[in-house]
Amino acid sequence: MERLRIPNLATYLPIAPSDLLLTAPIAARVLFGATPAGRVVQAAAFGVYAGSAAIDWAARADAKRVDFEATFGIDPLSPPDASEEDRREDIARLVETLDAGYQPMRIPRKELAEEVDRHLTEFLAELTGQRLETSAQVRQFMLAQMIFPFALGAADPLTGDVAIFKSVGVFEPHVIAHEFCHRKGYLKEVEAQVLAYLALAGSGDPVLEQSAYCERLDRQLWVLADRDTAKYNELLSETGLREELRSGFEFRHPTEQTYARLVGPFMKGAYDARMKLTGQNGLSDYDEGFTNFLLAIERET
Ligand SMILES: [Zn+2]
Structure with missing residues (x-):
């Protein structure tokens, strides 16, 4: 039978990337204030979330659905x-x-x-x-x-x-x-x-x-x-x-x-x-x- 694997990389991380994304702006401000490091933290959180979603989205293009x-x-x-x-x-x-x-x-x-x-x-x-x-x-x-x-x-x-x-x-x-x-x-x-x-x-x-x-x-x-x-x-x-x-x-x-x-x-x-x-x-x-x-x-x- 045909087989398709969706990686779901986000599900293997210790914290949900969606939670990282939601809390990154606050965490970055508390830890780094208004410095470039804070922006790097926020960008990294976004990258993890969007990257994982994009990989799954590409894999899903060949998925068959129940009619x-x-x-x-x-x-x-x-x-x-x-x-x-x-x-x-x-x-x-x-x-x-x-x-x-x-x-x-x-x-x-x-x-x-x-x-x-x-x-x-x-x-x-x-x-x-x-x-x-x-x-x-x-x-x-x-x-x-x-x-x-x-x-x-x-x-x-x-x-x-x-x-x-x-x-x-x-x-x-x-x-x-x-x-x-x-x-x-x-x-x-x-x-x-x-x-x-x-x-x-x-x-x-x-x-x-x-x-x-x-x-x-x-x-x-x-x-x-x-x-x-x-x-x-x-x-x-x-x-x-x-x-x-x-x-x-x-x-x-x-x-x-x-x-x-x-x-x-x-x-x-x-x-x-x-x-x-x-x-x-x-x-x-x-x-x-x-x-x-x-x-x-x-x-x-
Ligand atoms: Zn539901």
């Missing part, structure tokens, strides 16, 4: 609506499957990321006929975390850098797979949601399958709860989902702490607007669009 409409018969940006009954049935099915096959999460993040990357690469290769190989590195920190306190992870579309901010328990394989989809060039959120889900749900690995089903269950409940935390928790407790798994859902929609409560709504609005500017439907692509698409392609088959 969603040809493959699934449905555009993930405009799937047919699911009814409330569809959602409730889906929730019942997911809870039954999850309760019966519970898997404790024991794999360290580094190994998990390599496992997720392997399945995602294979899944995409089946659809495109090309093995698109990318880095399996995951950071613990990027400055984006301060800007988007509600996010679980982030990806820098230019360098392919990925960070997972929190320990996300059973959701971790899906969060990693979602960010790795961005790394492989699927920048739209609903595309990353759908490809991550399908790659994990069809992986044959019970830990990865569980994560995909948990993501789908969480998103279904969130839509059904009209994105209201109290209602979500009520619906969650009514599902009968076993305790080991249910406790892992509580952090997904927390009653927000001071900083996140102040910054969260504003940045969510800004993020929603940015998504719309890039041809997406907005934050609903993560949950409503994602679950509508899955239900629709399953109806087709």
